Amino acid sequence: MLIRKSNITNYKIPPFIVLNKDKVSFGRRGDVMLDTNQGQEISKIHAYMFMQHRLSKDTWIIEDNYSLNGTYVNKRKIHRQLLCNGDEIVFGAGSIFGYGDRVISTEKAECRYIFYSIPPKVQFYHQIDKNKSIAFKKETEVCPICLEVIEDEVLLLCGHSFCRKCIQKWETECKYCFRSCSCPVCRTEFKLNYCSDISYNNGIILVYSLEYLFRDI
Numbered sequence: 559m560l561i562r563k564s565n566i567t568n569y570k571i572p573p574f575i576v577l578n579k580d581k582v583s584f585g586r587r588g589d590v591m592l593d594t595n596q597g598q599e600i601s602k603i604h605a606y607m608f609m610q611h612r613l614s615k616d617t618w619i620i621e622d623n624y625s626l627n628g629t630y631v632n633k634r635k636i637h638r639q640l641l642c643n644g645d646e647i648v649f650g651a652g653s654i655f656g657y658g659d660r661v662i663s664t665e666k667a668e669c670r671y672i673f674y675s676i677p678p679k680v681q682f683y684h685q686i687d688k689n690k691s692i693a694f695k696k697e698t699e700v701c702p703i704c705l706e707v708i709e710d711e712v713l714l715l716c717g718h719s720f721c722r723k724c725i726q727k728w729e730t731e732c733k734y735c736f737r738s739c740s741c742p743v744c745r746t747e748f749k750l751n752y753c754s755d756i757s758y759n760n761g762i763i764l765v766y767s768l769e770y771l772f773r774d775i
Contacts, residue, residue, distance in 0.1 A: 560647065560671040568595055568668045575671070577618065581608040584649060585623070592649055594668045599650045601625040607641075618675070620647065627651065635659040643675045702743050703728060716746040 560575040570593045575582075583589045585604035593600045604625045609616050621638045622629035627650040631639045641647075649669035651661045664670055701708045703724040710722040718741050720728075732739045740747045 559674045559676060561674060562670065563646070563672050564666075564668055564670045566595070566666065566668050570595070571669055577607060577609070581606060583623075585625075592669050594650065599627055600669060601627075601650075604649055605629045617641070618673070625650070630661050630664070633661040633664060635661075641673045641675075643673065645673045647671045647673055714741050714746070714748050716741050716744050716748070718743045 559577060562571065562573045570591070572590065575590050579589070583603050583606050584592055584600075585602050586593050586598070586600055587602040588604065592604065601623065603623050605623050606621045607618055608621070609618055611617075618641045619638060620629065620631065620636070620641055622636060628635045630636065630648040630651045631641070632646050633648075646664065647670070648661065648664050648667045649671075651664060651667050651669075661667075699708050699719060700706065701721045701724055702718065703720055706721075708719055708721050711719050712722045712725050713719050714725075720742075728742060729739050738747050
């Protein structure tokens, strides 16, 4: 959205402009009709504004259409410029106020607007039952060894979970091959008697023993 910011009365230009298309032209014959009281200081198609989708959000770019008196953003003459919220845009300032590629003052500019980006809509959802969500995850968690839903869960110190029978078999194979017992997923070493005895009931994880946490203290 563009909101006019000028103390000069001009009935030829709108007090605000809603950017309701992906590309909008500005000028005496543009989608948005602009001109000064003196007349013909704004080109027929003076500039364009168009929307681009960047980094998951909509951004607006203004581009001067090789106009006679230029398009200025924050008092600087531009050809193409990415707009930020609160930027000042002046169409045709070079006719009176321009000094090279800059504008000394925009206080008396007639076609002077401030760009405001409208924040995206926020959609709220009903509160989710966290215990129910956790329960669903736990009930469908798959053992990395047998690739089936975990039964009689064993939780290693590294945080990975397995079926008790699977991790016991894994430990036996490690001993048979004369290698240290390590987690099949992350290779963190463990001793099977360090595994916590846990169960899961009605969305609550029950830990029956913390002894394994203190054995080496």
